[in-house]
Amino acid sequence: MSIRQTDLDRIRTLPLFADMTPSVFRDATAGAFLQRFPAGTTLLMEGDPVDFLYVLLDGAVELQGSWKEKEAVLAVLRPVSTFILAAVMLEAPALMSARTLERSEVLMLSGEALRRTTRQDPAFGFAVVQELAGCYRGVVRMVKAHKLRGCLERVANYLLAQSARQGDPHHIVLPYGKRVLASLLGMTPENLSRAFAQLADYGVQVRGPEIHLARPRALERLARPSPLIDNHVKAGPLPIGRAGTESLTTTPGAPPPPAPSGVSAAPRTA
Structure with missing residues (x-):
């Protein structure tokens, strides 16, 4: 499906892409396409090669892991969220499967174009580092919660x-x-x-x-x-990515810290 400018504008608000110049953003999104999936659609199987970065624009996606007959939900994503970023950057097989929980719109960006952009654009490279660091801290929080509680x-x-x-x-x-x-x-x-x-x-x-x-x-x-351990951040109208939610962590009952200029706090899982 052809990409509407409004969809590109939505991913442009993600911190991962926010500091790109218009020309670099065009290069990074060249060859991207938008797809709509019904609920229950498997987008990706763990162990599969990863050719695209997925950006959830509408709906909900469940990230799963499995071993023998067992399955576990590792994360549930809501718009606007990216997923499988680490596998894209490493050109490595996916460690998780992805399945839609409801009717969803997913924008798929070329992994090759994104890796090329990361090498060429320091601002985008740093945004990738920040997002991956936020995801890592989220995993540490989850492991601590499961092991200590x-x-x-x-x-x-x-x-x-x-x-x-x-x-x-x-x-x-x-x-x-x-x-x-x-x-x-x-x-x-x-x-x-x-x-x-x-x-x-x-x-x-x-x-x-x-x-x-x-x-x-x-x-x-x-x-x-x-x-x-916990990440209690009030939802807001704009996505801020995992790095943003990490910097805005609060405890219940306390007023949330101020968001960066032009950005409101919103929970996102990547």
Whole structure:
């Protein structure tokens, strides 16, 4: 599908591309194309060679890993997000599979063009370094949460993070199904159900995808969130990438630090 200028304008707002000159941006996006996929479409299988950088413009994408008969959700992306950047830069096989959770629009940029641009444009090269560093710190946070916390604490901190991101201390809507959430938090759906039942003692009321937090302070005392593990950044209208969310990390109840000029804080996973 041909690329609309409005779609190019959307990825131009990503910090990864924001400092490019117009001519360099044209070179980097030469040969790019836009595709629409229905829910449940596999975009990429782990182990596949990676020829394109994917940019999610609309919908939701689940990143998965597998071993034998087991599968795990590693991340869920919302627009505007890039993914498989590390594999593109290394010309290495993908370590994750990617699947759409709902109808999605994905812009695909030539990996060869992006690697060439990285070598030629220092500003873009530094933006790539920052984005990859933000992704690395996100992985460290996830590993610490899974290794240092029990199931109940993981769910409690997830609810607090969503409360901060959605800007409501008492009511949140789960952004995806509980099967995906359970896998993302490193537990079975049965363990997730039991955790929600136990959290009723802390004022958590579950009605389908809607969660009411009647006693957020009690929930926070249980969760004991830490800025060295959690990333509670309020959503904003503009994407800032993983590097941006790392620099804007806050704890629940504290006002978010000021965003860089012209940029609002928004959670993004890459």
